[in-house]
Amino acid sequence: MSSVDLEAKIPNNVGLRDNKRLMMALEKWQPKFLDWWTTVGPVDFNQHNIYLRTAVGVGQGGWAHFDYVKMPDYRWGIFLAEGPADRKIHFGDSIGDKVWNEVPGEFRNRLRRLIVTQGDTEPASVEQQRLLGHCCPSLYDLRSLFQVNVEEGRHLWAMVYLLQTYFGADGRDEAEAMLERHSGDQDNPRILQAFNYPVTNWLDFFCFTAFMDRDGKYQLASLAESSFDPLARTTQFMLAEEAYHLQTGENGVGRIIKRTGELMAQGTDPRTVGALPLDIIQRYVHFWFTGSMDLFGGEDSTNAAESFASGLKGRYRESDGIYKDPKALNANYSLEVPTEDGKIERRDIPLRRAMNAVLLDAYIADCKRIVERWNRELEKLGVSERIALPNHKFHRYQGVYSGFKFNPAGELIDEATWTHNHTKWLPTQQDRDYVNSCMVKVTTPGKFANYIAPPQQGVNDKPIEFEYVKFH
Amino acid sequence: MTNRLCYVCEGGDCTEKGSGDVFDRLRDLIKTFDPNQERIKIRRYPCFGACDQGINVTLYPDKVFYSQVTVEDLPAIAKHIQGEGPKVDALCGKVPPDVEQIIWDMLDSPY
Numbered sequence A: 001m002s003s004v005d006l007e008a009k010i011p012n013n014v015g016l017r018d019n020k021r022l023m024m025a026l027e028k029w030q031p032k033f034l035d036w037w038t039t040v041g042p043v044d045f046n047q048h049n050i051y052l053r054t055a056v057g058v059g060q061g062g063w064a065h066f067d068y069v070k071m072p073d074y075r076w077g078i079f080l081a082e083g084p085a086d087r088k089i090h091f092g093d094s095i096g097d098k099v100w101n102e103v104p105g106e107f108r109n110r111l112r113r114l115i116v117t118q119g120d121t122e123p124a125s126v127e128q129q130r131l132l133g134h135c136c137p138s139l140y141d142l143r144s145l146f147q148v149n150v151e152e153g154r155h156l157w158a159m160v161y162l163l164q165t166y167f168g169a170d171g172r173d174e175a176e177a178m179l180e181r182h183s184g185d186q187d188n189p190r191i192l193q194a195f196n197y198p199v200t201n202w203l204d205f206f207c208f209t210a211f212m213d214r215d216g217k218y219q220l221a222s223l224a225e226s227s228f229d230p231l232a233r234t235t236q237f238m239l240a241e242e243a244y245h246l247q248t249g250e251n252g253v254g255r256i257i258k259r260t261g262e263l264m265a266q267g268t269d270p271r272t273v274g275a276l277p278l279d280i281i282q283r284y285v286h287f288w289f290t291g292s293m294d295l296f297g298g299e300d301s302t303n304a305a306e307s308f309a310s311g312l313k314g315r316y317r318e319s320d321g322i323y324k325d326p327k328a329l330n331a332n333y334s335l336e337v338p339t340e341d342g343k344i345e346r347r348d349i350p351l352r353r354a355m356n357a358v359l360l361d362a363y364i365a366d367c368k369r370i371v372e373r374w375n376r377e378l379e380k381l382g383v384s385e386r387i388a389l390p391n392h393k394f395h396r397y398q399g400v401y402s403g404f405k406f407n408p409a410g411e412l413i414d415e416a417t418w419t420h421n422h423t424k425w426l427p428t429q430q431d432r433d434y435v436n437s438c439m440v441k442v443t444t445p446g447k448f449a450n451y452i453a454p455p456q457q458g459v460n461d462k463p464i465e466f467e468y469v470k471f472h
Numbered sequence B: 001m002t003n004r005l006c007y008v009c010e011g012g013d014c015t016e017k018g019s020g021d022v023f024d025r026l027r028d029l030i031k032t033f034d035p036n037q038e039r040i041k042i043r044r045y046p047c048f049g050a051c052d053q054g055i056n057v058t059l060y061p062d063k064v065f066y067s068q069v070t071v072e073d074l075p076a077i078a079k080h081i082q083g084e085g086p087k088v089d090a091l092c093g094k095v096p097p098d099v100e101q102i103i104w105d106m107l108d109s110p111y
Helices: A020-040 A105-128 A139-166 A168-180 A202-223 A229-265 A278-294 A302-309 A351-380 A415-425 A429-438 B012-016 B019-033 B071-082 B097-107
Strands: A049-055 A064-070 A332-338 A344-350 B005-009 B041-045 B057-060 B064-066
Touching: A020 A105, A020 A139, A020 A168, A049 A139, A049 A229, A105 A139, A105 A168, A105 A202, A105 A229, A105 A302, A139 A168, A139 A202, A139 A229, A202 A229, A202 A278, A202 A351, A229 A278, A229 A351, A229 B012, A278 A351, A278 A415, A278 A429, A302 A351, A332 A351, A344 A351, A351 B097, B005 B019, B012 B019, B019 B041, B019 B071, B057 B071, B057 B097, B064 B071
Parallel strands: B005 B041
Antiparallel strands: A049 A064, A332 A344, B005 B057, B057 B064
8 A cells, every 4th residue: 555645636545656647647637527526516615715624544543634625625635445465355256365456357347337336426416416505504514515525526536546547448438427427417417316316405415415325335335345455445435434424414314303303392383483394304304215225226136146246346344244154145035025916925035136135224224223313302302203214115216116106104005095195205396395495594603594403513623603614 | 253343433423522542442452462353353333323322332243332431441341352351331221222222233134
């Protein structure tokens, strides 16, 4: 592993100075990235000073530096996590072999697709959230938004580094295409549909970071197990930054629920004071949680089986050794499958084919944890209503449940029942209009919009009333 | 290689309370009797969701959930991990049982 070079035009710990061809390729891509950032990144805030965390290293004892920075001047760098030089493949068919430092020819296309799909989500989310700054509920939250945005930009750099370094001309073309596709663009949209929805209010944003970014955590974690060592180390470091994004979402929705709970405990209808009622929050949770589950792909997937067998993608925390068999052979996964005659039957499929489902199960368990946490806040306030996570079969467009209608309890229902009830379960235009009407811009340090409680603490030991964004 | 794990929470609240320092010091203490992680692996965990009771440290598959951990508690925790001391009861039972169970459910894989 090379030492960290913070003086280079592109900060890195991958020895760019010693690889002139790669450095030139990345320096050629850099102005295009900056042009992308100023054209379709956050609108109107590029000249302001934001108190941001910047990655400056990967070792123990602190990897980030906090200071005011204008976003276009942010030091987007390329960092790989440290790891043992003799790392071995720890799952799949080639267990015990040395990990790869080059892309094996037989896995080239599959690896490229994995990296491009992951990489495409990074700029997509920045584009989706570009207007949010104009209705921020506080300076604290505005800063959080931009922190998430710049780090998603850095994650794009991480994926582009892999493409430019290991995939030759194809990789360079893919790196260009990352900046050419745009979220919601009718002609050239982002690869995954969920990354083409606009995120126009802060309930959407917090649900996005709580649920969609959490999907990202599980995808990154499975890639962090990869036998392709540069990919594993790149994604390991991305996970360190991603943790903050998840926390932003989990705490953000939690703070909205807390504020609603406080008002309900006082006997105040949240709608009368510009806050968000629990039934609307529930519908947003339904929408974003179910959309996020679709990103895991089909529950029964030969692609997933091949990626596991070949050592490209492991299970969540595979290297911790929490699974019984690192080869995942001779075991089945019991999958509930809808049948033509309107019933649900359990079908055993080989475990390797169920790798997407296994990863999804880990994700759902994590989401249950955060919803429980939100509900404990309501309980503390003496409010009896609760937020509930819907069943995993509800409102699905990918996998074995797509094409069927289920209610949030997971019961198979007919089309008429769905049509009659779906507006009770998913956000309506009326809900969206109401939520948007609550989005007042608050930029006085220490003040918060009335629909959200303040956080428990500020950033990097700063007080909550700290001036996280300077407009002058 | 062992499958016994020590997880130190690095969620936002635990990090604010100093879980990074707890992780480093506990890792160093464990290294003194288990330098190659043959008896236990120590890892960071994104969040256990028991934020009010942080800093949280868990032992798995022992299913021991230590809460409100400070650096002063670490020698006793390390001795327990080493098998040279008892479970530190004063740090257990602070988290509601259902919250603990969610964590064990997350870590228990049927596969």
